[in-house]
Amino acid sequence: MSTVTPADAPVRTGPPAHDAHHGEGTSLSTFLSTYVFSKDHKVIGLQFLFSTLVWFLIGGLLALAVRWQVAWPWSDVPVLGKLFAQQGGQMAPEFYTMLFTMHATVMIFLVIIPILAGAFGNFLIPLMIGADDMAFPTLNMLSYWFMWPAFICFGASFFVEGGAAAGGWTSYPPLSTNPQSAPGSGMGQTLWLLGLTMVGVSSMLGSVNYMTTIILMRAPGMTMFRLPMTIWAMFITAILQAFALPVLTAAGFMQLMDRSLGTGFFTPEGLVVNNSINGAGGGQPLLWQHLFWFYSHPAVYIMILPAMGMVSDILTTFARKPLFGYRPMVYSVAGIAGLGFIVWGHHMFVSGMNPALGITFMVATMMIALPSAVKTFNWLGTIWGGRIHFTAAMLFALSFVSMFIIGGLSGIFMAATPVDIFIHDTYFIVAHFHYVLFAGTAMGVWAGIYYWFPKMFGRTMNEFWGKVHFFLTFIFLNGTFFTMHILGAVGFPRRLADAYHYETFHHLQPLNAFMTWCAIGMVASQIIFAVNFFWSMFYGPVAGRNPWNANTLEWTAPSPPGHGNFDFQPVVYRGPYEFSVPGCEKDHLMQTDPPHPAEVAAAAAAHAHA
Amino acid sequence: MTTDNRDDNAPAEWDSGLPKGRRIGGIVWSLLFLLVPVLGVATFIVAPWFDHWLPKDISVHGRDIDGLFYFILALTGVVFVATEMLLFWFMWKYDAAAVRGPAKYIHGSHTLEVVWTIIPAATMLFLGIYQMNTWADVKMRRPRIAPSAEVVARQFEWRIRYPGRDGTLGTPDDLFVVNDLHVPLDEDFLVQLKSMDVLHSFFLPNLRVKHDAVPGMKQPVWFRATEAGTYDIVCAEVCGWGHYKMKGRVTVESRADFEEWLAGVEARQEATQRGPEDAPPAAED
Secondary structure (H helix, E strand, O other), X not given: OOOOOOOOOOOOOOOOOOOHHHOOOOHHHHHHHHHHOOOOHHHHHHHHHHHHHHHHHHHHHHHHHHHHHHHOOOOOOOOHHHHOOOEOOEOOHHHHHHHHHHHHHHHHHHHHHHHHHHHHHHHHHHHHHOOOOOOOHHHHHHHHHOHHHHHHHHHHHOOOOOOOOOOOOOOOOOOOOOOOOOHHHOHHHXXXXXXXXXXXXXXXXXXXXXXXXXXXXOOOOOOHHHOOHHHHHHHHHHHHHHHHHHHHHHHHHHHHHHHHOOOOOOOOOOOEEOOEEOOOOOOOHHHHHHHHHHHXXXXXXXXXXXXXXXXXXXXXXXXXXXXXXXXXHHHHHHHHHHHHHHOHHHHOOOOOOOHHHHHHHHHHHHHXXXXXXXXXXXXXXXXXXXXXXXXHHHHHHHHHHHHHHHHHHHHHHHHOHHHHHHHOOEHHHHHHHHHHHHHHHHHHHHHHXXXXXXXXXXXXXXXXXXXXXXXXXXXXXXXXXXXXXXXXXXXXXXXXXXXXXXXXXXXXXXXHHHHHHHHHHHHHHHXXXXXXXXXXXXXXXXXXXXXXXXXXXXXXXXXXXOOOOOOOOOOOOOOOOOEOOOOOOOOEOOOOOOOOHHHHHHHHHHHHHO | OOHHHXXXXXXXXXXXXXXXXXXXXXXXXXXXXXHXXXXXXXXXXXXXXXXXXXXXXOEHHHHHHHHXXXXXXXXXXHHHHHHHHHHHHHHHHOEXXXXXXXXXXXXXXXXXXXXXXXXXXXXXXXXXXXXXXXXXXXXXOOOOOOOOEEXXXXXXEEEEEEOOOOOOOOOOOOEEEEOEEEEEOOOEEEEEEEEOOOOEEEEEHHHOEEEEEOOOOOEEEEEEEOOOEEEEEEEOOOOOOOHHHOOEEEEEEOHHHHHHHHHHHHHHHHHHHHOOOOOOOOOOO
16 A cells, blocks of 8 residues: 555664663653653654644634624623633723734744744654754754743733733834833733744744755755755745844844833833833834834745645645646745845835835735745646545645635735725735635645644544534635625724724624624634544554655655654655656655656656657 | 456556545535635625625725725736636546546646746736825825824824914914814815824724824825715724724814814813813813
8 A cells, every 4th residue: 555665775774763862761751851852853843733733722712702802892701701700701902902912922923833833844844855853953852942931921921910912913112112001011011022032032943953954964866956845835934034033033122121121212202101101212113113024024924835835745645746837836935935025014004104115015015926826826737637636635735725815815905005005904904814824824734734644643634524624614714704805895993892883883793793603613613623633643544654645755754753764764866746657657656766767758758848 | 357347446557546535525625615706706796785895985095095996806806716716627627536547747837837927927017006106196295285283192082283273283372172183175184193102093994094103203194085074083003902992083074164163162272271260171181
């Protein structure tokens, strides 16, 4: 069934040496070094995966609480209302501002970024390039453990006086720098900044590690242009992280100093907020926005490029077809990343930034639609003429393409500066980024989980329940998020605890109630996923090395791979997408399969044709 | 064994070895994906019927902004339907349970890559240049008049100051109101936008105006209202716990009504300031 080790590949000398490292010591210390303070990239990847999935649940519940207030303002919150009863189960407005701030913070900094780079990046990079581990295993371990101070900071901030940060996930000063300006701008904001710094340290440690590993530790024969798209995306994401993060970290410290040491980077001279003066003044609130978005716009791509890479790989496997336009795909990822550094100002069209500068950012933003379009067309080209197998992973990958089209196109509205004047900070932008980040990235993450689960745990997830999970999630997510475009067209502003007292918006409550019911359904559907995930971990059908008959290197390793990953030295002979080579006796040629006469003939024919 | 039977049972060289699934699966899934463009377009058609659409535009700039919105909606709508239909069609047609041959062995097409790079590039460039004029009208070509009013945002109200009889802001005859902006019909109206404390955003949905109020900055915002009535002023930048209730109203009225209202404000303010015995507490608190 599954592909076995290529017979002529050189056998790696020495045993996989799993126990050699941990031979002495008590069983407790063995347990700790194997599963807790492990330096094995696979264990670290799974640690990231489990932690981020827990935060995904927390972030989802925060979202439900936000949706509750938007649909039925000031009505008693069921179940959760008792937990943080403030006004007899009713939500206080400052509590609402905290909810949406922390929903975004948790989802962005504790879920999407770490699940893509931390979980999938860690697990997949060495396996897919044929390395036995990361270049810097200790650094890798630290990148996970630096997440814990962040978990603690963000988690604890809910319980400090004034509650967690409540100035929006963008933390615009002076609301965020002046502790008197809002209840959440006290200790909660300080913890938010510290947590953010820790997430940054973690990302940076991961980033240098990924870059080094991908550049230096590829298996023999694995040239850069034989790398799977997942690895290209992870590589370029790591570069983005390395160059953008220092700016955010510096900005975070500047805000921390404004708050605690009395500096005035972001507050103008003599600013009085809520009868209190904070800091020396002489600064500029817009400076924060520039610094913040200089990181956070590239971060938007950090949050989608790896998912794009994974989806590209999954589409080829289940369409049994080479990726359409491999090099254009690589160049468009690079193009998105490059342009990603010069478009941050499109978040600031109406911020008071010089409107002439807005034009520059508008043109750059329009141009970033290009590589996105190229990617979409190439995905369509990939499934064209294929033999599509509708597995759960494939369905999630296809829905990524379908939903990314919506998220990509709705971005054009905001990029058009005059239109942005009206829809800026309305539900239109909320619809846009949820289509990119939830309907896009989260669907890509699920595709990745269903696809690589056999490699992670040696067992396959249940396909039937996987499809049920997909069906419900797909329906409910569109019910929740597509309707947000309509709210946005009315101008319905985001972040309002209650907008129905405005004449313009008072008739929108029924639509909001519908969306909240969909959101509840969407979160409830994840119970199916959670049960399937944990049940399959222990009782799922045992998977061989290569349950999907895919081509990339990780499928030549045992499932799950032992310490050191490969029980032979992988040697790479071709690119990652050689499916359905004419004249070949099987429909896929793995990267490690020895050169095949059929592909030589096919290459010669293609060359003659061109 | 007949030839027919062998076709079904013996794996062909191009068989993936994965369960192909039944044809009905491919049909159901592709139809589900077909729902995306169908319901997507339907949503945008139905919504305006229920008044879930752009609020009534009463401004000169708004016409251009809405026109651009509709233009982009049409453009993205066509691309949306085309690409989603392709996705549906490929899913329907290239289902492994329906395809009777190997997948195409093709690595891409240079021509197609060039085509689908150049067409979007030209479109986006056109869109970028096409909208610049509107943007310049709304944010760069400030009318050459003295500020008609000053709007100062603070937690959680809009403090509005009119220049009074001398037409100049910052003089003793300035007139003050809170949350109640009056604007003369069919005249350029230039607001000087400031913030006293944190960021706010001055959002007039019906006038298609939105601009952040930034402490330490004095910013011009202008518009010309074309229809009388009373409309919402919304704060669109989170400004603290009371953000949701930072509500004001803008009244568009004829020049005469506007003058009359202004005179009323002046009279009340004069009465307050000149009659210390029955003066109500100052508005500052």
